[in-house]
Amino acid sequence: MSDETLQGLKNIPYFSEVAETALAELASCATIKSYPKNSVIIREGDEGGALFIILSGKVQAYLSSANGRMVILSSQGPGSFFGELSLLDGEPRSASISALEPTVCSLVPRHVLKSWLRNHPDAAFSIIRSLTQRIRNLTENVRGLALSDVYGRLAKALHDMAVENEKGWIIQEKPTHQDLANIIGCSREMVSRLMKDLERGAYLSIERSSIHIHRKLPASW
Template identity: 30%
Template sequence: MIELLKKVQLFESLSNEQLHHILSIANKQTFPPGIVLFQENDPGSAFYILLKGSVKIYTRSTSGEEKVLSLIQAGESFGELSLLDGRPRSASAQTLESTSLLVIAGHTFHDLLRNQFEITRHIMAELCRRLRDTNQHVYDLTFVDARTRVLKNVILLANRHGSRSGNVISIKVALNYDELAQMAGVTKQALSQVLRDLEDRHILTFGLNEYKLDLARLNG
């Protein structure tokens, strides 16, 4: 378990002793696909560290329309915002596949922040990154055409979650077409058209819950 924790971005600078402390205060839980971990407007009660699998963060409109905000994969964490400001959850979280998590209760999370500055610093940096991403997304929705938004989203997923071999980046994505379209802020039809074009030009190749991005062809 210590080796798994060392792969978590939040804990990359901690010693083995500190990692053992994390394990002592956390509860490991495993969930099947499709489980809602918390819903928008729920009170925040826990912080989550993803060890295996993937989770989508999303919101719903009053008419029930879903908007996927981000994809969380192994080595990432989520759920800290409502613990920090004491307000309800700003979005919902749902497992996309069989998922293992470390869950830290809210009061224990606050103790951890007080005692481990490196964790506090990392969380602050992550919140700043998300704010920048939100600002960029608002800009894209306002000024950028659908094709470019799809391309940017594909590259973003590859950069954040992919593994590179030469000019090819492979990424496993459990999101379906509807969810990918929601992340990019385009219609499913627009997404399909762009992905089909990229596939025809051999920039993207698709497998089961996986795609490969050829950077040489993308830049060619």
């Protein structure tokens, strides 16, 4: 199993400059765990216990309230990791993580990671770079929530999910309207209305499993 973890660590862009011998040392202390689709891997407020390295599958980080409202912070797949914040500051988990599809993770215990980082400061800088990028992403999300209207936030979310092809842009894995509402912080009904308006305006078309964006979405609606 350590070989699988080692490959997972090597696939993380932020660890590209860390020596393979150092990564192998960390991988040898990890355990593998599988999670079914829709299972909760980490709950907000839990005590930090391990670093999770995604070997396969996809997860989402989110915040939720007592009345069931949810805000999605990010989604991650292979080549990424999560759970490092609580390990570094000793505080409870700051967000929940759930599996969007069957997911396999490699778990590195907290005491192992802390000792490893002391012995390999170059790896510590790699994690700092990762945290810096996540802070920048969260800053952009806050900017959107504070300075953009609902349509502007929806247009940005669709743009961020889409990849360009010969006919325009496509979102391969169609999110539900509730997913989009959770990402941009509004009601599902508002998303449904705006998506229907964009479809009527021939800006996009919605297929069974994908969304095709035919031309640049307007700046305002």
